[in-house]
Amino acid sequence: MVKKPDLTKIKTFLLGSRTNYGMIFTVLLYTLLLAIGFVYLYPLLFMLVTSMKSPTDLLNPMVQWVPTTIYLGNYEKALRVLDYSNTLVSSILVSVLPSLITAAVCSLVGYGLARYRFAGKNIIFALILATFIIPAQNTVIPQMLMYKDLGLLGNILALILPALFGQGYRSAIFILIFYQTFLSFPKVLEEAARLDGASDLRIFFQVALPAAAPAFIISIIFSTVWYWNETYLTSIFLEGGIQTLPMQLGKFTQAYENLYPPGMVNIFDRLNEAVKLAGTFLNILPLLVMYFLLQKWFVESVDRSGITGE
Amino acid sequence: MTERKLFRFKGIGLRTRENLYGYGFVFLWIIGFVVFTMVPLVQTFLFSVNQVTVTATGIDLRPVQWDNYSRALVTDPTFVGLLIEYVIETLVSVPIAIIFSLIIALFLNMNFKFKGFFRTIFFLPVVITSGPVIQELTAQGATSVPGVANLGAITEFLSTLPSYLSNPVEYLLTSFIQILWFSGVQILIYLSSLQKIDKSLYEAASIDGASAWESFWKITLPSLSTTTIINAAYTIITLSHFSENKVIKYIYNQTYAVQGGIGYAGAMSFLYFFVLLLLLAVTFLVLSPRREKRR
Numbered sequence: 320m321v322k323k324p325d326l327t328k329i330k331t332f333l334l335g336s337r338t339n340y341g342m343i344f345t346v347l348l349y350t351l352l353l354a355i356g357f358v359y360l361y362p363l364l365f366m367l368v369t370s371m372k373s374p375t376d377l378l379n380p381m382v383q384w385v386p387t388t389i390y391l392g393n394y395e396k397a398l399r400v401l402d403y404s405n406t407l408v409s410s411i412l413v414s415v416l417p418s419l420i421t422a423a424v425c426s427l428v429g430y431g432l433a434r435y436r437f438a439g440k441n442i443i444f445a446l447i448l449a450t451f452i453i454p455a456q457n458t459v460i461p462q463m464l465m466y467k468d469l470g471l472l473g474n475i476l477a478l479i480l481p482a483l484f485g486q487g488y489r490s491a492i493f494i495l496i497f498y499q500t501f502l503s504f505p506k507v508l509e510e511a512a513r514l515d516g517a518s519d520l521r522i523f524f525q526v527a528l529p530a531a532a533p534a535f536i537i538s539i540i541f542s543t544v545w546y547w548n549e550t551y552l553t554s555i556f557l558e559g560g561i562q563t564l565p566m567q568l569g570k571f572t573q574a575y576e577n578l579y580p581p582g583m584v585n586i587f588d589r590l591n592e593a594v595k596l597a598g599t600f601l602n603i604l605p606l607l608v609m610y611f612l613l614q615k616w617f618v619e620s621v622d623r624s625g626i627t628g629e
Numbered sequence: 630m631t632e633r634k635l636f637r638f639k640g641i642g643l644r645t646r647e648n649l650y651g652y653g654f655v656f657l658w659i660i661g662f663v664v665f666t667m668v669p670l671v672q673t674f675l676f677s678v679n680q681v682t683v684t685a686t687g688i689d690l691r692p693v694q695w696d697n698y699s700r701a702l703v704t705d706p707t708f709v710g711l712l713i714e715y716v717i718e719t720l721v722s723v724p725i726a727i728i729f730s731l732i733i734a735l736f737l738n739m740n741f742k743f744k745g746f747f748r749t750i751f752f753l754p755v756v757i758t759s760g761p762v763i764q765e766l767t768a769q770g771a772t773s774v775p776g777v778a779n780l781g782a783i784t785e786f787l788s789t790l791p792s793y794l795s796n797p798v799e800y801l802l803t804s805f806i807q808i809l810w811f812s813g814v815q816i817l818i819y820l821s822s823l824q825k826i827d828k829s830l831y832e833a834a835s836i837d838g839a840s841a842w843e844s845f846w847k848i849t850l851p852s853l854s855t856t857t858i859i860n861a862a863y864t865i866i867t868l869s870h871f872s873e874n875k876v877i878k879y880i881y882n883q884t885y886a887v888q889g890g891i892g893y894a895g896a897m898s899f900l901y902f903f904v905l906l907l908l909l910a911v912t913f914l915v916l917s918p919r920r921e922k923r924r
Binding site: 345348349351352355356358359360361362363365366369424427428430431432434435436437438440443446447449450451452453454455456457458459460461462464465480481483484485486494519523541544548549550551565566568569571592595596598599602603606607609610611614 | 647648650651652653654655657658659660661662664665666668669670672673676688729732733736739741747749750751752753754755756757758761762764765766768769805806809810866869870872877880881884891894895898899901902905906909
């Protein structure tokens, strides 16, 4: 008779109750989370560790995960090969400027779609989706020829112009985010402003836009990241003019051999995977910094702005 | 009635006024669509039915009808092979990306300690998946499942399978992490629609005696069917637009090749686009809820 409550206690402890998950489930949960987390982090850890290996560590099969010394020579070389200070500045320009413009224009389009009923709106929605689906190579050559005629190849304007007209990289997603955001706002405030005699543009700028700040932040962050990582369009439109970090990483081997000709340097200065991975890490470092500073925005306000288009 | 009076000014009716302002806001986009998407698309199509030569003065077009298309499909020894490989890889990747992002979203929707820590890890790939980075990591073997892909027993087993079976499995083993890395945004989308499900549904179910397992299958999963379609489409599109995609690389190289040219590349682009649309259509057919079945 005394034992019975103890049994239930053990049972609750292991299997959980209404308020907690129970021991078995908790252990299972953390095991799974750690396993998946490890799989996610594995390439990053691998990159970080390998990039700090000295040439002797690389050749030593005993050294797997813990280098004998922390060797930063790879980073020195990678910084030179990537021409880091120049490519970093141009990468920031090439990703931040178009994304600011994209967010501004997409908010305008999203507001128009959310607040006005006009003929042909469904067609415009379909076309917006189409811009997301059509692969870049179906439109890129005529665009390139057009920029060539205008003398804009290698100029940042080749990325800014499409963004200015709502055709930036993945603009469709940002239009949908803004559409969803404005749709979720109550109309009352805007109607009150209209009663007070405010014009439509003024209502947009002074009533609707301030409330859409989370959508702006999300759009700018994601757009910046996507422009940063985009290499197909940038390599076609900017080649010869502007060199971004990912573009430079794409031809790392070639650039390395220009700086350190294989026949001229001793065996320890030849290109090895440690230097390559140091370059790769330097490439994503600015994004990692931005991610850790702004990560709250990546995650928390997505539900507020309703990224899903139901 | 009052509303109508409210909006009426300077003799313009409500309808006209809404039309005017609506188009006013969307105006920039329409110009952009025509200039940067529609005209180039039509031009690419025109190139694809011509033999295009770039001369010092401009572009020379010589009509060849559908020759470029038949060349890509019949004569070219690599294009069709790459296209089939792309279809198989996409069909393997999409279910994995969907299932994993759903599982992770379900985890992140629960309450537990260190949630923020795990969330930070799972969204990390959103930031760092760019073509050259993935290429470097794949080249150094960092995207395969640690240790598994190199096990002797597995390579031995794979060699006994016919190639149409072993290729997808091999792809899976060597690029498993890469597939997972493409599911960051999908996790976000799943998470946001999980949070939209009405909590009282679960309460009602648990009062009726449903276990958590049952409510997952009866409440959670059906509520996510639209989201799953969105996520599948998103996965297919991002994989197909990825700059390290072999078909895209081949088309890109052919554009500047002596044997290829702009016209031939255009034809291949349209064939690729067509296959992408086909994949999307199949996904919609498979994933859209079948209402007739329930009678």
